[in-house]
Amino acid sequence: xxxxxxxxxxxxxxxxxxxxxxxxxxxxxxxxxxxxxxxxxxxxxxxxxxxxxxxxxxxxxxxxxxxxxxxxxxxxxxxxxxxxxxxxxxxxxxxxxxxxxxxxxxxxxxxxxxxxxxxxxxxxxxxxxxxxxxxxxxxx
Numbered sequence: 120x121x122x123x124x125x126x127x128x129x130x131x132x133x134x135x136x137x138x139x140x141x142x143x144x145x146x147x148x149x150x151x152x153x154x155x156x157x158x159x160x161x162x163x164x165x166x167x168x169x170x171x172x173x174x175x176x177x178x179x180x181x182x183x184x185x186x187x188x189x190x191x192x193x194x195x196x197x198x199x200x201x202x203x204x205x206x207x208x209x210x211x212x213x214x215x216x217x218x219x220x221x222x223x224x225x226x227x228x229x230x231x232x233x234x235x236x237x238x239x240x241x242x243x244x245x246x247x248x249x250x251x252x253x254x255x256x257x258x259x
Contacts, residue, residue: 120144121189123147123188124147124189125255126177126187127144127147127152127187127188127209128144128183130169130184130187131144131154131171131180131184134180137154137176137177137180138177140156140162140173140177140254141147141157141159141222142154142156142177142180142194142216143155143156143219144184145158145215147184148187148188149188149189149219150185150188150189150219150220151185151188151217151218152181152182152184152185152188152217152218153215153216153217153218154177154180154181154184154215154216154218155213155214155215155216156173156177156213156214157212157213157214157230158209158210158211158212158214166208168208168209168210169210169211169214170209171203171205171207171209171223171246173215174205174209174214174225174234174245174246175201175203175246175248176236177214177216177217177234178203178218178233178246178248179198179232179248180202180216180218180233181216181217181218181231181232182198182201182218182219182230182232182248182250182252183196183197183198183218183230183250183252184218184230185218185219185220185230186218186223186230186250186252186254187230188220188259189220189223189228190223190228190254191254193256193257194254194255194256194257195254195255195256195257196228196252196253196254196255197252197253197255197256198250198251198252198253199227199252199253200250201232201248201249201250201251202241202248202249202250203232203247203248204246204247204248205245205246206244206245206246206247207236207243207244207245209234209236209245209246210236210238211236211237211238211243211245212238212239213236213237213246214234214235214236214237214245215234215235215237216233216234217232217233217235218231218232218250218253219231219232221249226252226253227251227253227254227256228251228252228254229249229250229251229252230248230249230250230251230252231247231248231249231250232246232247232249232250233246233247233248234236234246
């Protein structure tokens, strides 16, 4: 698993968007990945909430990397589709996107994702996602 963690960490570091968002890879385990980021004014929408696009991007990456933890050796992954529901306005001191593998197949992996908003000791679910990820050979 340590080689896989290093591979995921290197891949994550190469993502310009995650860097732009200030996202940090905080946990990699078999079938689960967590990515955190902090709200900033330049990531907000017109009402001051963190923009849905920022939340979606980080959660998509968490689901994709969760799928990569169970992909065959030598394969990479790409998102095929996702559905996201926003449950409340994105107000928090920190957001944590959690991607978990629901079912891994030979070609497709279905993942469940959740964005938690942390404010003091309180944690609330901001959004949930279902994603389908495809295994692709090599670095396509």
